[in-house]
Amino acid sequence: MTTLNPANGKVPGPPGAALPDGPLPVAPRRRRPLAPVLYRLIAPGARARAADPVPSALAPLLAAHRAACPHPDEAALLRGYRVAEELHRGQLRKSGAPYITHPLAVATILAGLGLDTTTLVAALLHDTVEDTPYTLGQVRADFGDEIAVLVDGVTKLDGERWGDRAEAETFRKIVLSAAADLRVLVIKLADRLHNLRTLGFQPPHKRARIAKASHELLVPFAERLGVHVLKREMDDLAFAAGDPGAHAATGRAVRAAMRGAPAAFGPAVTRLRGALAEHRVRADVSVRVSHLYAVHKATGGDLAGLRPCQVARLLVVVDGAERDCYVALGAVHAALHPISGRVADYIALPKDNLYRSLHTRVISPDGDPLEVIVRSRAMHPVAEYGIVAHIRDAAHRTGGEGTGAVAGRRDLEWLGRLLAWQSDAPSERFLENLRTDLAEGDVAALSPAGQIVTLPAGATVLDFAYALGPATGDRSIGALVNGRPAALSAEVRGGNVVEVLTDPGSVPSADWLDFAVTAPARVHIGQALARRGAEEAAEAGRRLLVRALARRELDLLAAEAHGDSLAVARDLGYLEVDEMYAALTAGTLDLADLLARFAGA
Structure with missing residues (x-):
């Protein structure tokens, strides 16, 4: 169980938390020497002193952790908090609040997701190496290798040393760290979520910059990990910061549209429940409202006459196995007229982010197109929490011992794709390529041998060729798409069977960059041309x-x-x-x- 608030879809933070991004020291920042009290906190015997009174500031975090984690190590959590609090003492948020409130809030967000104690301790310490005299070596000596890897992964590179390359190389470092442990990315997402929640204390230009960076890089990472509960809130907070007028207008339009929800969805739900009963499928049927940024993108900002079916959809959660989901889909189509060609099967062919469900478009009783999603109860946590659900389940099964193994999985196709090209991309192009690679919209195509190739929307035959390997891409001259000749610039559609045609004498051309979309293709073409x-x-x-x-x-x-x-x-x-x-x-x-x-x- 998690402590997600079903009413608003937000992961809980500390009550009343309204704190901004970035520490603000009382005086110009100086790295203080480690205080004697800190040596006592990190001494070998400190672990045994867990009976000391629990600070009141830590109580919400402990409560959330106890509720979601069956094997919490509260002594380790208390020790991590005390070390972080001592190290950040004297640093303030721009609101004037003590800086420790930020790592505490990040850890509480992660506790609400149900993550293990190791992740929460790393979250408490995640800014210590960056903003205090504490070194990574000391983290490793005091808290162990696992926590040190997580803290190192989210620590920004020194701007003075790296200059203009610092941001790009920091994200490259995050990608490489995620290959070792995906919890690095989850901590980074929780860190950004709290900074977005507290963006109000930043000047307008900085709010806009952080919102843009969040939509281009951090939100796509949340999507790739399948942590939609974080993605939705980050989307809307960045939307509010980047375009407050459009955010407010979208909110008003959605609320107005949903006033008609009972009349719009009531007959459809009644028919659907009847059809499910006839097909002997037990399931819950509910109306799910889309988050504001999703509505904004879907409508292109045109909010005139917004209808309930444009801002919400039906979710059918089935009590049963995968096959029962297909029976339920049949019930949906029996109750509500299906729209031809609008079924997407993410159970047989899951998304890159582990998401599995059936999607279909039907005509509601009042004549509006309506989206219906069908999934099993076992699929539902993964649909909401993605990789976090797998990490959490591993912790529950093994008492936390198997968490690192699941978090270190490298079989995610999108991560393998990033790792394949990142080392070849120069700093000045890395962020541009990363944004392209993380862009929303996946298309699954097939090779004649049945190999599934996942590409971003708008990708071309050339991108498909480079996805098969740099040698295939470099020598490609065209393709057969579904058996018909196609140019390298032809767009690949979902379900296409693409056979790449090659010539040993072919070499990349400069004009390929005009229609290559994916980062691997652009990086390898650029290298060949260079x-x-x-x-x-x-x-x-x-x-x-x-x-x-x-x-x-x-x-x-x-x-x-x-x-x-x-x-x-x-x-x-x-x-x-x-x-x-x-x-x-x-x-x-x-x-x-x-x-x-x-x-x-």
Whole structure:
């Protein structure tokens, strides 16, 4: 069980929490030396002193953890809180509240999701390495490797050291850390959720920037993990911060539309319940209102005459196995006229984020199109909490011992895709590629051998080719889509069978970047073009040097054979002779200086 409030769909935070992003020290920030009291808190015997009075500020977190976790280690949680509170003492939020209220709120959000004690302790400590004298080595020594990995994963890189690359490299670090333990991403999401909840203390320009970054990067990560309970609230909070006028207008329009919900949904629900009973399927049928940002995107901001069926849908949660979901789908279609071609089967073919349900569009009794979702009761927690549900179940089964193994799973296709291209992407392009890769809308297509390839909406045959591997992409010349010839620029649709045609002599073309959508395709095309450009520049520089040396009756080929060219290149600071030749083409190396060096070699 979790403590999710079903009335508003929000994960609970501390009562009255309204605190902003970022610590604000009383004086210009200085890293204080560790206080003697901290050494007592982290000393080996500190674990045994769990009988000390529990601070009142910690009570809501402990209560949420006890309610959701069958094996809480309250002593570890108390120790983590005391260390974090001591380390952050003297740091303030922009509201003037003590900074410890932020990590405490993040941990409470995670406790509401039902996460294990290890994750909550890491959440309490997640800003200590970044904002206090506490080091990662000390975290590891005091709390163990598992917590140190989580804290390290969410710690931002030093802006002074990394400069303009800090944000991109921080997100690259998060991706790599998530490969080791997905709880890193879950903590980061809870951290951003609390910062969005408390954005009111930030100036307008910063609110807009944080809202934009949240929609482009953090919300998509929540979607990829399937943690929709976080995604929905983050979506709406970022919407409110980024476009408060549209947010307010959407809220008014949804409330007005839902006043007609009983008349719009009542007859459909009555028919559906009757059909389910006839098909001998036990299920709960409920009306689910879409969150505001989803309505805003679906309507394009055109809120005139918004109807109940545009802002809500029916959810059928079946008591039974997978096959009962298909029986229930038949009952839906028997009760309400189905719209042809509008059934999506995410049970047989789950989404990247582990989501499994059946979606269908039908005509309601009053003639409006209506979406109906069917899933089993076992599928429902995963549909709401995604990977968190799996982590939570592992903790419940093993007393917490199996949590790390589930959180370290690397079989998620989207994560494998990120890991495959991230190391090849330069810092200046990494965030752009990450935004593209995380963009909403997945399309599942098939190879002739039956391999499922998941691509973002709008992806092309070329993207499909690169998804099969860089070598296939580089040599692709076209495709057969459902048996018919198609260009590399053709858009791939869900369910398409795509056979990529290749030529061993084919190489990537610069115009491919005009229609390549996915990050793997764009990264590999960019690398191929850069390699070819470097080769052409090196060849042009070499030809220039050959002609100049020939006029002095010197032979470059002989100099290369004897190693003189490499010696000159190394003397000039180049690792390879081709780099030296390319520099000559670019004009960054003076030809006269180079000739003098060869003459003296």
